[in-house]
Amino acid sequence: xxxxxxxxxxxxxxxxxxxxxxxxxxxxxxxxxxxxxxxxxxxxxxxxxxxxxxxxxxxxxxxxxxxxxxxxxxxxxxxxxxxxxxxxxxxxxxxxxxxxxxxxxxxxxxxxxxxxxxxxxxxxxxxxxxxxxxxxxxxxxxxxxxxxxxxxxxxxxxxxxxxxxxxxxxxxxxxxxxxxxxxxxxxxxxxxxxxxxxxxxxxxxxxxxxxxxxxxxxxxxxxxxxxxxxxxxxxxxxxxxxxxxxxxxxxxxxxxxxxxxxxxxxxxxxxxxxxxxxxxxxxxxxxxxxxxxxxxxxxxxxxxxxxxxxxxxxxxxxxxxxxxxxxxxxxxxxxxxxxxxxxxxxxxxxxxxxxxxxxxxxxxxxxxxxxxxxxxxxxxxxxxxxxxxxxxxxxxxxxxxxxxxxxxxxxxxxxxxxxxxxxxxxxxxxxxxxxxxxxxxxxxxxxxxxxxxxxxxxxxxxxxxxxxxxxxxxxxxxxxxxxxxxxxxxxxxxxxxxxxxxxxxxxxxxxxxxxxxxxxxxxxxxxxxxxxxxxxxxxxxxxxxxxxxxxxxxxxxxxxxxxxxxxxxxxxxxxxxxxxxxxxxxxxxxxxxxxxxxxxxxxxxxxxxxxxxxxxxxxxxxxxxxxxxxxxxxxx
Numbered sequence: 001x002x003x004x005x006x007x008x009x010x011x012x013x014x015x016x017x018x019x020x021x022x023x024x025x026x027x028x029x030x031x032x033x034x035x036x037x038x039x040x041x042x043x044x045x046x047x048x049x050x051x052x053x054x055x056x057x058x059x060x061x062x063x064x065x066x067x068x069x070x071x072x073x074x075x076x077x078x079x080x081x082x083x084x085x086x087x088x089x090x091x092x093x094x095x096x097x098x099x100x101x102x103x104x105x106x107x108x109x110x111x112x113x114x115x116x117x118x119x120x121x122x123x124x125x126x127x128x129x130x131x132x133x134x135x136x137x138x139x140x141x142x143x144x145x146x147x148x149x150x151x152x153x154x155x156x157x158x159x160x161x162x163x164x165x166x167x168x169x170x171x172x173x174x175x176x177x178x179x180x181x182x183x184x185x186x187x188x189x190x191x192x193x194x195x196x197x198x199x200x201x202x203x204x205x206x207x208x209x210x211x212x213x214x215x216x217x218x219x220x221x222x223x224x225x226x227x228x229x230x231x232x233x234x235x236x237x238x239x240x241x242x243x244x245x246x247x248x249x250x251x252x253x254x255x256x257x258x259x260x261x262x263x264x265x266x267x268x269x270x271x272x273x274x275x276x277x278x279x280x281x282x283x284x285x286x287x288x289x290x291x292x293x294x295x296x297x298x299x300x301x302x303x304x305x306x307x308x309x310x311x312x313x314x315x316x317x318x319x320x321x322x323x324x325x326x327x328x329x330x331x332x333x334x335x336x337x338x339x340x341x342x343x344x345x346x347x348x349x350x351x352x353x354x355x356x357x358x359x360x361x362x363x364x365x366x367x368x369x370x371x372x373x374x375x376x377x378x379x380x381x382x383x384x385x386x387x388x389x390x391x392x393x394x395x396x397x398x399x400x401x402x403x404x405x406x407x408x409x410x411x412x413x414x415x416x417x418x419x420x421x422x423x424x425x426x427x428x429x430x431x432x433x434x435x436x437x438x439x440x441x442x443x444x445x446x447x448x449x450x451x452x453x454x455x456x457x458x459x460x461x462x463x464x465x466x467x468x469x470x471x472x473x474x475x476x477x478x479x480x481x482x483x484x485x486x487x488x489x490x491x492x493x494x495x496x497x498x499x500x501x502x503x504x505x506x507x508x509x510x511x512x513x514x515x516x517x518x519x520x521x522x523x524x525x526x527x528x529x530x531x532x533x534x535x536x537x538x539x540x541x542x543x544x545x546x547x548x549x550x551x552x553x554x555x556x557x558x559x560x561x562x563x564x565x566x567x568x569x570x571x572x573x574x575x576x577x578x579x580x581x582x583x584x585x586x587x588x589x590x591x592x593x594x595x596x597x598x599x600x601x602x603x604x605x606x607x608x609x610x611x612x613x614x615x616x617x618x619x620x621x622x623x624x625x626x627x628x629x630x631x632x633x634x635x636x
Contacts, residue, residue, distance in 0.1 A: 001020065001024045003028050004017065004021050004022075005025060005081065009086075010083070010084055011062070011083060011109070014082070022256060023256060025055055026052055029051045029078045029081055029082075030285070032089065033048060033077050036090055036092055037077075037092070038300065038301050038302065039090070039300060040090070040091075040092045040093050040094060040300065041297075041422060042077070042092055042100050042297070043075075043100060044297070044298050045281040045292050045296045046074040046075040046281055047075050047076065047077035047078055048283050048284050048285055049173070049253070049279040049280055049283045050078065050279055051078050052253060052254050052255070052256045053171065053259060053277055053279065054075075054078035054079050054082065055078070055256065056256060057141065057143070057171075058079075058082050058083075060263040060264055060267060061139055061263070061267070062138075064111070066138045066139040066140070066141065067131075067138065067141065068111065069111050069112045069120045069124045069140070069142045070102050070114060070120060071114065071117060071121075071142065071145060072101075072114055072115065072117045072120075072145065073100070073115060074145070074296070074297075075145065077089075077092075079102070083107055083110075084107065084109070085107060093422035093423075093598055095598070095600070095603050097598075099424055100424065100598065101115045101426060111127065112127075114426070116426060117148045117151050117364045118144075118148040118149075118152070118154040119153060120142040120143065120157075121170055122157035124140050124141070124142035124157075124168055124170070125157055125166070125168060127168075128166045128167060129164065129166060139168075139169065140167070140168045140169070141169045141170075142169070142170045142171065143171045144172055145173050145174075145175070146172060146173065147363075150362075150364045151363070151365055152367065152368065158240075158243050159243060161244070161272045163244065165272065167269075167272075168273070169266055169267075169273045169274075170245070170272070170273070170274045172274060172276045172277065173279055174250065175278075175280060175281040175292075176281075240274045244271075244272060245272045245274040246271065246274070248262060248265075249274075249277065249278075250276045251275070251276065251277055252277075253277035253278050254279065254280070259277070263275070281295075281296070282295050287307065294307060295307070312476050314476040314478070314479040315450060315482075316475060316476050317415070317447075317450055317453055317474075317477055318345070318415055318474075319347055320450040320477060321346075321386070321413055321453060322347025322348055322349065323347070324453070324457055324486060325337055325347070325348070325350075325351055325384055325413075326350045328458070328461060329355055329358055330354075330355065332461070333358075335382045335383075335384065335461065336359075336360060336376055336382070336384065337352075337360065337386060338360045338373055338383055338384065339385075340363065340364055340365055340387050340391060341364045341365075342387075343359070343361055345388070345415070346413065346415050347386065347415075348361075348386055366394040366395040367394060367398045369385055369387065369395065370385060370395040370398035370399055370403060371398045371402045373385050373403070374398070374403050374406065374408050377409055377410050378408065384411045384412075384457075384460075384461070385410060386412075386413035386415060387413070387415070388414075388415050388416040389415065389418075389432040390416065390426065390429045392412065392414055392432065393431060393432075396435055399412070399436075400439055404439045404440060404442055404467055407466045409463055409464050409465070409467065410467045411460035411467070411470075412436075412469040412470070413469075413472075414436075414472070415472065415474070416429045417429045417471035417509070417560070418510055419560065420601065421474070424596075424597055424598030425596055425597060428595075428596050429471075430560070430561055430591045431561070431562050432469070432561065433508075433562075433566045433567055434562050434564060434565035434569075435565075436537075437537055437566070437567075437570060438565065439467075441465075441466040441467065442466065442467050443459075443467070443468040443469070443491055443536070443538060444468075444469050444536065445460070445470040445471075445489075446470065446471050446508045446509030447470060447472055447509060447535075448478075448509060448510075448533050448535075449512075450478065450480060451482050451483070453477075454482065454486040455486050455487055455488070456489065457470060457486060458486035459489045459491065462488040463491070471509065472509065472510075473560070475601070478513060489535065491536065492536050492540065493535065493541050494532050494533060494534045494536070495532070495533045495535060496531075497512070497516060497531045497533055498516060498519050498529065498530060498531040499530055500528035500529040500531070501530070501551070501552075502529060502554075502623070503530070503556060503619060504529070504530040504531075504532065504548045504551075504552045504554075504556070505518070505530065505531045505556050505558060505615075505619070506532050506534055506555060506556065506557045506558065508534050508535070508558070509559070509560060511558040511560055511610065514615055515531050515558050515615060516531050517615075518612045518615035518619060521613065522616050522619060522620065527619075527623065530552070532544065532548070537567050537570060538570065540570060540571065548584075549575065549580075549583060552584050553626070554587070554622065554623060554626050555584045555585070555587070556587045556588075556589060556618075557571050557587070557588045558590075558615065559590045562590060563588055563590035563593060564593050566590050566591075568586075568588030585626055587618070587622045589609075589610075589615065592608070596608075
């Protein structure tokens with residue numbers, strides 16, 4: 001059959017397709033997703049797994065009048081292709097192209113912007129309540145992965161939906177995975193439902209027997225009518241029912257006719273409904289089916305050969321963190337590592353493999369991870385919580401209330417700090433210096449390279465009187481030597497890396513190396529720049545700052561964090577608190593006060609002038625403006 005996807009410009013076009021054409025459309029969608037993601041990178045496995053579900057949703061419901069809300073958005077590539085973005089799909093996750101996640105400003109069929117897990121049920125309930133208040137009649141559907149059910153927010157939404165009893169449908173896409181295999185009691189509960197061995201065996205035996213009887217076909221039809229009642233006796237679905245939902249399933253998420261029949265029936269029901277759909281992550285691409293974790297999120301790859309694993313020439317910050325933590329945990333039995341569904345992404349897979357008793361994957365539950373760590377710390381253990389910067393935001397209250405207020409020695413490994421590239425504004429980790437710096441008693445560090453990261457981890461673990469955080473970027477380190485055992489640093493001490501009298505560059509973390517390169521470029525123009533690795537954002541090295549303020553007329557702060565409330569703001573606050581009236585002119589360089597879009601990390605840094613050339617140009621302009629003001633003052 002000829003391809004059907006090129007004929008689809010809007011979901012309404014699906015209503016004219018025959019059953020055979022709908023099946024062909026599923027094949028076309030998988031082919032387009034695999035081809036595009038192999039060239040652009042992206043979230044492959046989940047989107048391949050929900051192709052039939054996506055087609056069924058857009059065939060039965062009438063988007064955008066009916067509101068389909070995707071959780072996280074890892075599974076929404078088919079949705080994008082069916083909603084008028086096929087012609088631009090090749091620009092997926094590239095600068096100026098379409099986002100890798102649903103985004104309200106991108107398309108009217110994207111009802112709710114997402115990127116973090118467990119939000120869809122709460123958002124959908126808000127949509128449903130607004131519909132009722134406006135006297136409207138459309139359907140509201142939340143598509144939620146089973147991984148999202150490890151997050152507490154999902155249960156807050158389920159609980160409230162059960163209370164309100166308004167019309168809404170939750171599609172539970174159960175593929176036994178988030179990024180890594182799911183963990184915890186809820187995963188085991190869903191497995192009990194989906195295995196349902198006694199029920200499934202009884203169903204198959206009864207079906208075969210009825211088919212052998214005279215008029216067996218009619219008997220099978222009758223059996224089909226009582227099938228759901230029978231299932232409720234032997235499949236443990238009480239959790240969802242007690243929360244106030246009508247439960248349907250589990251059903252095969254790759255059986256398009258069954259999906260269509262189920263969704264048509266569900267559309268007619270009143271009150272909250274949960275449809276449990278079983279899918280296979282990576283369906284239709286053998287490499288992704290065989291290695292569902294590796295093909296969750298991928299870079300560019302050869303479709304015919306799959307992903308070729310090439311060890312990085314330079315160790316990543318994440319890898320160094322994980323190996324260092326594991327080595328330190330072997331020497332200190334009090335050390336525990338905690339991650340929120342990302343053992344590989346945070347480097348803790350090494351600890352899991354070598355010291356499984358002191359590795360804890362709590363699921364997509366960042367708030368719980370932090371309070372769990374607080375409990376460990378209360379009993380003399382030394383927990384290290386490794387979470388991406390963008391996801392640690394979700395646990396801010398627990399960091400303040402449960403850890404810092406009680407002065408507990410919890411260490412936070414804040415991975416993916418700064419701009420992260422193609423995942424875009426939902427994933428850029430550009431606020432952690434701001435939200436961590438404001439917390440009393442918190443020590444905040446940023447290593448300039450992978451060796452400094454080791455020493456900062458040792459610094460945090462050596463501290464007994466409160467929490468510490470070290471933030472580090474995505475990707476490879478600088479290739480520096482990792483010599484000797486990690487040693488604690490003196491808290492609140494900076495390090496001068498280059499002498500200079502014309503201007504002082506105060507840099508932190510990932511911006512230290514570009515600052516040194518910018519200083520070299522400035523030197524070629526006769527400008528002598530001092531470069532300081534501040535190392536500690538809190539507490540600041542006030543003695544060094546005092547010396548800089550006394551010796552320099554112009555100072556530049558450089559950080560890969562939001563300017564609002566970040567490192568530069570800390571320096572300006574310190575300067576304002578000084579009793580001396582004289583202060584140098586200060587230029588603060590950081591992330592502007594707006595959300596950064598998706599592009600490669602290099603493109604984003606260059607666009608903001610964070611590459612060495614851009615920094616040198618900013619400093620040169622700053623110095624030139626200072627000279628202009630000085631001449632103007634002298635002339636007056």
